[in-house]
Amino acid sequence: MTHPADITHPAAVTLAAAQHGFLSPTGVEIAFLLVGLATFGAALVTVTTRQLVHAALWLVVALGGLAVEYLLLTAEFIAWVQVLIYVGSVVVLLLFGLMLTRAPIGRSPDADSGNRWAALTVAVAAAAALVWVVVDAFRTTWVDLDGPAAGSTAVTGASLFQNWVLPFEALSVLLLAALVGAIVLSRKAKAESSLPPVNSRAATGGSPSVPDSRNHPIGGTARSHAAKPVAGTHPADQEGAR
Amino acid sequence: MHLAYPAVLAALLFCTGLYGVLARRNAILVLMSVELMLNAVNLNLVAFDVWLSKAARDTLHSGQALTLFTIAIAAAEIGIGLAIVLAVHRNRGTSDIDKLRDTAEGHETVGPDSDALTAGPADGAGKAEATA
Known part of the structure; x- marks a missing residue:
């Protein structure tokens, strides 16, 4: 099998293979391996735990471990950006989301869906294929x-502002668009829920705030009896909250 | 450092995130798994950038620039995603993605089965009410 590195630098690869050994890892490699094991374990707990808030907190461990890996790869700016943005803001946003959607504190038995074993099969197959290909391709690198x-x-900073200025500015426009989009998304729901009280007194069945009565036109039925007081109180409730 | 270490770690993290996206039911847990996948890609970008900046004299540092762009786009994605999840939770009262089946094929045949047992004889009256 021919490796891409073999084609380009055959002399450099054989030189590197002569200098380094597989069985004599350097200190950086050992540190990378240990932090990588901790990161991978935290990621596994993140996707398998049944306690939703614990998943967010284990995600902090995984992202912080990745920041340490960036430091070990001598990419220090990326490491601190990782700490600031991921550990600092993304996880806090996720925790806000968990609490605003009234996630249960403690174990929730329905955190995983029914296709867990299919997902496990797909993930393990993908992991095996990817690891095999990657190890085979970069064995001598x-x-x-x-x-x-x-x-x-x-x-x-020099490379970013010399060679990547235009994508950088386009990215700022994208962030602005995302900001406006998030505001529009959260305003639109309020406008919709403030409109129905005028005409939803007569026909509460068609109100968009009734859960599931549109999805199951036949089966929405006995549920619409139970949902009727909810439809009456829901817009008023939200108006009172505002 | 052997390049296989960060590459294998990135592959394993990506597949962990893949499992989370496929297996989780809460929408916010799916967003967390998406973050894991994006971080695996970032680790790959940084590792290959460090390798190429020494081996091939790549002075553009394209890997690290792309990593910064990915981090910014991930921040935007998490903001929009949480706004969507909160809007869905406000309208439907749930963030369970198994129950959001508006665009699923054949949900009319799947949905009423669970309700038909409990609905019983009130079916006709309820249908008239739902169409009114």
Whole structure:
């Protein structure tokens, strides 16, 4: 089998293979391996735990471990951006989301859906294929971590503002669009729920705030009896909250 | 450092996130798994950028620039995603993605089966009421 690196630098690869050994890992590799095991374990707990808030807190461990991996790869700016944005804001946003959707504190038995075993099969097959391909392709490739750091703030800033200015500015427009989109999404629901009280007194069955009565036109039935007081109180409840 | 270490870790993290996306039922847990997948891609980008910046004299640092862009896009994605989940929770009272079957094929045949046992003789009156 021919590797892409063999085609480009045959001499460099054999030199690197002569210098490094598979059975004599360096200190950086051992640290990377240990932090990687912790990160992978935290990620596994994140996707398997039945306590929703614990999943968010284990996600903090996984993302923080990834920040340490970036530091070990000498990409320090990315590491601190990871700490600031992921650990600092994304997880807090996720926790806000969990609490605003009234996620149960404690074990919730229906955290996993019924297709768990199919998902496990797909994930294990994908992991086996990806690991096999990656190990086979980069068996003789070493990253040179000596010398000046590849991702210090000076280097990253210089390349970002010399070569990547246009995508950077386009990204700021995208962030603005996302901000406006989030505001529109949360305003539209309020406008919809403030409209129905005018005409939903007569026909509560067709109100959009009735859960499931549209999805199951036949089966919505006995549920619409139970949902009727909810439809009466729901818009008024939201108006009172505002 | 052997390049296989970060590459294998990224592959394993990606497949962990893949399992979470497929197996989780709560929409916010699905968003967490998507974050794991994005972070696996980021680790790959950083590792290959560090490798190429030394091996091939790549002065663009394209991997790290793309990692920063991915992080920013992930932040935007989590904001929009949470806004959508909160809007759905406000309208439907649930963030369970198994129950959001508006666009599923044949949900008319799947849905009433669970209700038919409990609905019983009130079916006709309820149908008239639902269409009114």
